Amino acid sequence: MSTSLDREWQRFTPTQRIGRWLLWLAIVAACVWAVRSIEIIPEFLADAPQQMADLLLRMWPPDLGHYRIGVHDALIETLHIATLGTVLSFTMAVPLALLTARNVCPWAPVNALANLLLVASRSVNSLVWALLFVAVFGPGALAGVLAIAFRSVGFVGKLLAEAIEETPRGPMEAMAAVGAPWGHGMLKGMWPQVQPAFWGIALFRWDINVRESAVLGLVGAGGIGVALDDAINFFHWDRVATILLAILVVVVIAEIVVTQIRKRLI
Amino acid sequence: MTRTAFTPNWTARGALLALALYCVFAVTQLDISWARILTGFGEGGRFLARMWPPNFERWDTLVEGMLESIQIAVLSSVAGIILSLPLGLMAARNLSPAWVSAPVRGFIALCRSLHYVIVAILFVKAVGFGALAGVAALTVASMGFIAKLFAEAIEEISMKQVEAVRATGAGPAGVLLYGVLPQVASRFVGFCIYQLDSNLRNSTLVGIVGAGGIGGTLFAAFKRFDYDFVAAILLSIIALIFLAELVSARVRKALQ
Amino acid sequence: MSAGLSLRGLSKAYVPGKPVLRDITLDFAPEGVTAIIGPSGTGKSTLIRCINRLVEPSGGQVLLDGQDLVPLRGRELRLARRRIGMVFQEYNLVERLSVMENLLSGRLGYVPLWRAWLRKYPAEDIARAFELLDAVGLPDHATRRADALSGGQRQRVGIARALMQRPALLLADEPTSSLDPRTAVEVMELLTTLTQREQVPVIINIHNVELAKRYCGRIIGMHQGAVVFDGPPEALEASHLQLIYGGEGWQE
Numbered sequence: 001m002s003t004s005l006d007r008e009w010q011r012f013t014p015t016q017r018i019g020r021w022l023l024w025l026a027i028v029a030a031c032v033w034a035v036r037s038i039e040i041i042p043e044f045l046a047d048a049p050q051q052m053a054d055l056l057l058r059m060w061p062p063d064l065g066h067y068r069i070g071v072h073d074a075l076i077e078t079l080h081i082a083t084l085g086t087v088l089s090f091t092m093a094v095p096l097a098l099l100t101a102r103n104v105c106p107w108a109p110v111n112a113l114a115n116l117l118l119v120a121s122r123s124v125n126s127l128v129w130a131l132l133f134v135a136v137f138g139p140g141a142l143a144g145v146l147a148i149a150f151r152s153v154g155f156v157g158k159l160l161a162e163a164i165e166e167t168p169r170g171p172m173e174a175m176a177a178v179g180a181p182w183g184h185g186m187l188k189g190m191w192p193q194v195q196p197a198f199w200g201i202a203l204f205r206w207d208i209n210v211r212e213s214a215v216l217g218l219v220g221a222g223g224i225g226v227a228l229d230d231a232i233n234f235f236h237w238d239r240v241a242t243i244l245l246a247i248l249v250v251v252v253i254a255e256i257v258v259t260q261i262r263k264r265l266i
Numbered sequence: 267m268t269r270t271a272f273t274p275n276w277t278a279r280g281a282l283l284a285l286a287l288y289c290v291f292a293v294t295q296l297d298i299s300w301a302r303i304l305t306g307f308g309e310g311g312r313f314l315a316r317m318w319p320p321n322f323e324r325w326d327t328l329v330e331g332m333l334e335s336i337q338i339a340v341l342s343s344v345a346g347i348i349l350s351l352p353l354g355l356m357a358a359r360n361l362s363p364a365w366v367s368a369p370v371r372g373f374i375a376l377c378r379s380l381h382y383v384i385v386a387i388l389f390v391k392a393v394g395f396g397a398l399a400g401v402a403a404l405t406v407a408s409m410g411f412i413a414k415l416f417a418e419a420i421e422e423i424s425m426k427q428v429e430a431v432r433a434t435g436a437g438p439a440g441v442l443l444y445g446v447l448p449q450v451a452s453r454f455v456g457f458c459i460y461q462l463d464s465n466l467r468n469s470t471l472v473g474i475v476g477a478g479g480i481g482g483t484l485f486a487a488f489k490r491f492d493y494d495f496v497a498a499i500l501l502s503i504i505a506l507i508f509l510a511e512l513v514s515a516r517v518r519k520a521l522q
Numbered sequence: 523m524s525a526g527l528s529l530r531g532l533s534k535a536y537v538p539g540k541p542v543l544r545d546i547t548l549d550f551a552p553e554g555v556t557a558i559i560g561p562s563g564t565g566k567s568t569l570i571r572c573i574n575r576l577v578e579p580s581g582g583q584v585l586l587d588g589q590d591l592v593p594l595r596g597r598e599l600r601l602a603r604r605r606i607g608m609v610f611q612e613y614n615l616v617e618r619l620s621v622m623e624n625l626l627s628g629r630l631g632y633v634p635l636w637r638a639w640l641r642k643y644p645a646e647d648i649a650r651a652f653e654l655l656d657a658v659g660l661p662d663h664a665t666r667r668a669d670a671l672s673g674g675q676r677q678r679v680g681i682a683r684a685l686m687q688r689p690a691l692l693l694a695d696e697p698t699s700s701l702d703p704r705t706a707v708e709v710m711e712l713l714t715t716l717t718q719r720e721q722v723p724v725i726i727n728i729h730n731v732e733l734a735k736r737y738c739g740r741i742i743g744m745h746q747g748a749v750v751f752d753g754p755p756e757a758l759e760a761s762h763l764q765l766i767y768g769g770e771g772w773q774e
Contacts, residue, residue, distance in 0.1 A: 009622050009648050009664055011641045031344055034337035039478075040398045048402070051392040080292040087289055123504045125471050127383065131488055136313050137306040141296040215383045218475060219485075222296070232387060244380070251379045430614035430680075433574055434687055435604025435631025437597075440638055444627045448618040 055237065062241035070227055070239070071246050078223035079250070081141055081216065082209040085148025086202065093118075093153045097160035103172075104164060104190075118161075122154030126212045130221040141222030148209050148216070156205055163197035164190065199265055203258045210254040214247045313493065320501055321494035328502055331473070331480035335506075338400040338469040338479050343462040345401070346408025353409060354416030360425060361446065374417070377410030382468055386477040397478030404468055408461050415457045416450070423449040455521060463514045470503045526552035526723065527573070527691055532582035534568050542568050544747045546582070550691075555714050555724045557734035560744035561767050566727040569744070570693050573725070574606045575599060586691065604631025607684030607722070609713070611696035613676040617669040621660065621679050624668050625651040628686025647686070654682040657716060674705035681713055685720060692717055694726040698733065706730070710737045731763065 012020065099105045099114035129150045133143035167190060175185035217225020224247060231239040322328070356362050357370040386403035393399050423446060431445035473481025480499060487495045527550040534543040542565040550556055558566050571577035573584055575591060584591040591602050607628070615624045629647050630638055637643055655661055658678040668676065677697060684692055697713065698706035714737045717724045728734045734741055735755040743751030743758070743766035751762045 007649075007652050009651070011620070011623070027344075030340050034340040038334065038337040038341065038397050038401075040396065040401075041394070044393050044396070044398055048393040048398070052389075055388065055392045077296065080296055084289060084292050084296070087285070119508075120504070123507045124500065125467065127471055127474060128484070128500065128503075131474075131485070132313075135488065135493075136310040137302065142298045142302060142306075145296065145298070211379075211381050215381045218383065218387075228384070228387075232391065244384070247381075247384070248376075248379050424614075424617075426610065426612060426614040427616045429576055430608070430610055430683075431616065431627055431630065433576060433603060433606070433608040434628050434683070435600045435602070435606075436627070437600055437630075437635075439635050440627075440630040443635075443638055444616055444619065444623070444630060448616050448623075451618070 058237040059241035061238065062245055063236070063238035064242055066236075066239045066242050067246065070231075071224065071243055074217070074224040074227040075246055075250060077141055078213045078217075078225075079210065081144040081148060081221075081223050082206060082213040084145045085213065086152060086206045086209050088145060088149035089152035089156055089205070090202065092149065093156040093160060096153065096157045097164060100157065100161040101164040103167070103169065104186075114157075115161075118154045118157040120154070121150055121152075122158070124151065126151035127215060127219060130216045130219050134220045139220035139222070144213060144216045144221035144223055147221055148213055151212070152205050152209060155208075156201055159201045160194070160198065163194050163201075167193040196265065200262065203262055207254050207258045211251055214251075316491075316493040317497035319494065320497035321492075322498045324495060327483055328480070328499060331483040331499075332470075332502060332506060334397055335469040335473075335479035335481070336466065338397050338404060338472070338477075339462065339465040342401045342404035342408055342469070343458070343465045345405040346412060346461065346465075347458050349405070349409050350412035350416055353413040354420060355442070355446075357413060357417035358420035360421050360423075371417070374410055374413045377406050378414060380406075382407040383472065383475055386472040387475045390476045395476040395478075400469060400472040400477035400479055403472055403477055404465050407468065408465060411464075412454075412457050412461050416454055419450045419453045419457075420446065452521065456518060459514050459517055459521075463510050466510045467507055470506070526550050526587070527725075528583075528585040529573075530583035530585065532569070532572060532579055532584065534565070534572055534577065534580045541580075542747050543572065543579075546747075546749060548742065548749065548752070550723060550725065553721060553723050554739040555717065555726060555737060556740045556742060557738035558725065558727050558742045558744060559729070559731055559734050559766060562729075564744050565747040566744055567695055570608075570695050570725065570727055573691075573693060574603050574608060576608075600631055604687055605690040607687045607689035607692040609677070609680045609684050609692065609694040609697045611699050613673070613680045613700070615668040615671075615676055615679055615683070618667065620665050620667055621655070621671070622648075622651060622664040624679055625654065625683050625686050628683040631687065651682070651686060654685055658682045658712060673701050674709060677701060677705075677709050678712065681709070681716065685716065685722070688720075689722055692722050692724045694724060694728075696727050696729065699729055706733065713737075731758075 010017075096114045096118055099110050100118060102108075102111055105111060105114075126147050130143055130147035133146045133150075137143050137146070171189040171193065172185055175189040180188070213223050213225075214228075215225050217223045217227065218229050220226070224243060228240065228243045228247075231237075231243060353370060353374060356366050357374055359367050362370075382403050385406050386399055389399035389402045393402065427449065428441060428445035431441050436444065469479050469481075470484075471479075471481045473479040473483065474485045476482060480503060484496065484499045484503075487493075487499060529546050529548045532543055532546040533541055535541040546569065558569065560566050568577055572579040573591070575584075575594070579592055582592070586602065586605070589602070591599070594602055616627065619627070623641070626641070626643050626647060629643060633643060633647070652661075652664070655664060658681060660675060660678055660682075663671070663675070663679075668679065671679065677700075680697070694713065698709055701709060710733050713724065713726075726734075726738065728738075735758065738755060741751065741753065741755050741758055742749055743762060745766050745768065750765050751758065
């Protein structure tokens with residue numbers, strides 16, 4: 001009994017404790033550094049809630065009449081951009097995914113190169129892609145479609161390649177065993193296994209792209225962002241509110257559509 | 267009596283055909299033509315030529331912008347994480363009554379629905395140009411993301427463990443500390459690291475609408491057709507994102 | 523009358539009109555082990571959970587040392603709960619916490635929040651926890667995580683956690699049903715000897731009639747939400763079991 005009084009209990013071992021302290025210290029240090037050196041004007045900060053309230057008041061009530069004149073067409077254009085961009089991204093992502101997957105393409109340097117392209121596509125934000133394409137093709141929806149497509153390639157390609165690499169080898173081997181050419185093997189041995197993942201990824205990315213394409217217009221790449229940019233520049237806050245509502249509704253509907261289709265597919 | 271070996275899936279075929287027709291229709295709607303694309307290719311060659319070699323001469327502006335982006339990412343992540351904790355708890359339907367969880371869930375959904383660049387524009391208009399607007403916008407985005415996943419994680423916990431802690435006579439805070447948080451802590455940390463990573467990417471962008479960080483520098487260089495500086499900025503951003511991805515992958519592995 | 527637990531006309535209906543407990547009136551001595559036996563779905567678990575109000579009774583009184591627990595709310599309810607320990611069928615340890623933290627969670631009703639948060643428990647609580655770990659035969663497991671333990675070990679921790687509360691009453695809800703027969707006997711042995719040593723009365727829901735007869739001083743048989751047998755194990759005969767479990771051929 002008396003031994004129990006001498007025993008001590010601590011939640012962490014000493015090394016763990018030091019590690020945790022260092023981690024917290026690093027987090028606090030990062031915050032302090034950021035707060036001290038970031039350029040935030042205190043008056044602005046104090047003023048912010050009032051300014052936000054003011055902005056919201058000016059948005060109310062939304063100018064719903066503006067929807068038919070200046071919003072509807074742009075909204076449809078946004079959806080076109082999102083869908084075409086997604087389709088186009090798949091035409092590029094499928095070959096790249098096949099080249100990345102080690103069980104399809106056995107040459108390591110090719111895998112690495114294809115993967116590098118996918119990573120590069122992912123690292124550049126769609127808005128930056130849009131800037132580049134606006135510079136090349138001029139303002140308009142074409143730049144938007146390409147921006148969406150090029151940003152999506154990396155995302156789609158990575159997930160597709162993972163799905164392909166996870167397929168069991170059995171069906172492909174069976175195809176080879178009956179003497180089917182490579183293409184037939186891919187079509188009947190690989191595709192049925194990857195198909196659910198394929199459509200899942202397509203829907204998932206389309207949903208993201210609907211959100212993303214709404215802002216591309218801010219840099220001139222077409223869609224509802226152009227209308228939003230105009231309304232903001234002319235301080236038509238009631239129109240801004242209408243546009244934001246329209247975007248919100250479309251985003252919510254897209255999410256519902258995607259979940260419904262996914263339920264049916266699975 | 268003929269037997270068919272396959273039942274054709276007419277719905278699927280119809281859907282695919284519809285998608286193809288739609289694509290053609292959409293292309294005509296968007297005023298996309300071969301002529302434009304071909305001119306674009308020529309233009310693209312010139313554009314790339316002007317980007318090379320990347321010009322790092324104004325590295326001090328570059329570093330300043332990058333540092334501000336990192337600061338925006340750090341502050342917005344911390345603020346977002348701190349705010350997400352109570353929001354996530356309130357949004358979890360197994361812990362909170364419906365009259366609390368329903369409005370909180372609505373608020374979280376609202377935070378998620380608007381793209382962070384749009385939120386950034388609104389904040390720029392409300393609080394002026396600069397990093398504050400960027401921090402605020404990314405905080406909103408972080409709340410939407412972390413609070414949603416946190417609430418979902420809480421809804422999946424074992425209520426039996428919670429019941430056992432409640433049976434010892436622990437108060438609500440005690441139940442939270444011993445029954446709920448241990449079950450979700452590691453996932454919460456995972457969400458936070460993921461969000462820090464994505465805030466870092468996004469903080470390089472909000473500057474395009476004037477909300478601080480390297481994005482502003484990038485946009486300005488674009489407008490001045492300073493394409494070799496643009497190339498330098500893009501390379502730096504990609505390097506930063508790469509680094510962040512490596513670090514966060516390392517940290518996540520260490521945590522497991 | 524003041525000491526121990528008394529139930530007065532306790533009833534519970536999850537769905538109005540379909541009572542799970544019908545007007546239960548029982549007195550429990552402030553010591554000894556009482557078993558509640560009966561078929562599944564007969565309201566044994568509900569009865570136990572009505573006592574510490576994990577389930578809200580529909581009517582009646584739960585008197586612990588003369589105090590009615592049914593109308594208690596908030597803080598008062600917590601103060602009552604911390605005097606009642608509970609052992610669960612599926613152990614219900616907080617899986618991701620260490621054994622020691624699970625034990626100390628038994629003190630959550632007593633220590634202030636900051637101590638619980640920082641794990642700065644009073645030295646006597648920690649000493650008591652080590653003592654109980656020795657007593658349940660897990661002296662070296664303090665820093666193991668609960669999900670690394672076997673079923674029998676987890677239930678030992680569950681018992682220790684309940685005793686950490688220094689309870690005036692221990693409730694056990696099917697404590698052996700998830701265990702293999704041998705471990706079940708060991709856990710029952712441990713549960714009865716420890717509670718005897720600490721002089722804590724125990725009410726235990728149990729499926730296994732043999733274990734109940736062997737370890738319990740009093741057996742209560744329930745059938746369809748009502749008490750149909752109440753007496754010492756020696757008095758429990760086949761006819762009673764037929765009454766409790768219904769049917770004829772269950773024994774073969």
